[in-house]
Ligand code: BYC
């Protein structure tokens with residue numbers, strides 16, 4: 275068999291060329307990964323030349339290289355942020371001890387579980403987005419979709435590297451299983467709820483990359499604090515790519531809103547029916563999509579009280595967002611935190627031990643961050659002189675995980691009965707008609723510099739290229 279030139283095919287800073295064990299683990303996985311990509315990756319797009327960014331080093335000033343490549347030839351690399359000298363554990367019961375360069379036996383099962391859960395989301399999102407290319411609103415957007423997809427492919431690869439390198443045989447089995455589960459499959463679903471939902475249209479895609487990729491940011495930040503140094507360094511580098519995914523979402527929604535407002539002013543109307551007839555997405559529909567994606571995403575932080583979360587923190591496996599910047603004892607034995615509960619038919623707060631509430635702590639950090647983009651979207655509406663404002667729904671709205679699961683709570687935080695919920699659900703969450711309408715707008719725009727009617731062009735192109743650059747050669 276011909277030897278694979280690893281450093282060429284797989285850009286890396288983990289000495290892949292000199293690591294026979296790792297090579298042997300990757301050899302069978304690599305073709306299976308490509309097979310998965312061709313079956314579950316972007317539909318009917320494998321022959322396109324796409325203007326993609328590839329991570330080629332960890333140098334902050336030049337880690338990315340741009341070129342037209344076919345996606346199956348994308349060089350999925352393995353990069354870890356360089357090791358800090360003598361890094362020490364900075365939270366939990368091992369505080370002050372040297373960070374682990376290998377997996378401690380007692381924490382093996384939990385670390386593997388965290389890595390597998392993280393790794394599972396990456397291919398899941400590619401599967402969810404695989405049909406979107408067929409209805410792209412422009413070459414620019416198509417390229418951004420594919421960029422997100424190949425980078426999620428690299429994130430899968432990053433977690434598989436950890437499984438292969440540090441977890442032996444069961445790591446290899448888990449790496450195979452990551453290619454076998456399927457988003458939305460009844461028998462073999464992805465692990466977390468939001469990753470089994472559909473991403474059927476581009477409004478959903480932009481909401482997903484704004485809200486759900488931001489869960490990626492917060493979870494990766496928490497893992498970047500880990501005492502298991504290879505996990506910390508791998509996730510730290512993944513965060514450099516996450517920023518672009520959230521940008522795609524924020525700017526995508528913003529451009530949809532800008533176009534809608536433009537047509538609202540042209541027609542001097544806020545009537546959804548007239549706006550829909552003019553081929554743009556009315557603001558109330560955008561609000562309902564926002565409500566859906568926000569609520570489904572905050573479920574991803576897990577139960578508000580979780581003994582898993584307490585164990586992960588105390589053991590030093592997973593920290594808080596920006597753990598190093600917090601001024602407390604980083605052990606949290608005596609600290610408490612407020613969580614929501616329904617008492618006598620009303621939402622109220624209750625103090626619980628903070629260690630058990632760390633999922634909620636991270637969720638609240640996430641919520642604060644995600645509100646920022648929504649106010650920037652509102653600026654676009656305000657600038658157009660339109661008296662409508664988007665809002666983030668109440669934390670208890672439409673929850674499926676934790677204490678609030680299956681409570682009937684309105685977007686403004688009122689507990690209601692089933693009858694009231696059913697009477698208003700269509701105002702709060704996308705209805706089948708909303709989704710069918712948005713789907714009806716999804717055409718396929720492939721001419722250079724042209725954009726679908728329902729979305730404004732971006733202000734600037736990718737990597738200082740013009741907006742009408744040939745981002746995708748369709749061949
Ligand atoms: N859906 O004690 P709890 C990203 C399960 S996104 C279904 O609260 P824990 C990306 C839970 O497994 C970032 N099940 O759980 C974004 C447990 O099951 P068992 C992904 C759920 O462990 C866009 C039970 O309920 N990374 O990167 O404290 C595109 C009890 O719950 C869900 C991570 O998540 C759910 N939503 O918290 C591409 C980081 N939530 O044991 C990529 C790693 C909970 O009773 N994961 N359950 O059978 C973790 O840190 C934790 O597993 C979680 C869950 C925070 C997710």
Ligand code: FE
Nearest residue numbers: 396426429490
């Ligand atoms: Fe990712």
Ligand code: FE
Nearest residue numbers: 487490516519
């Ligand atoms: Fe992402």
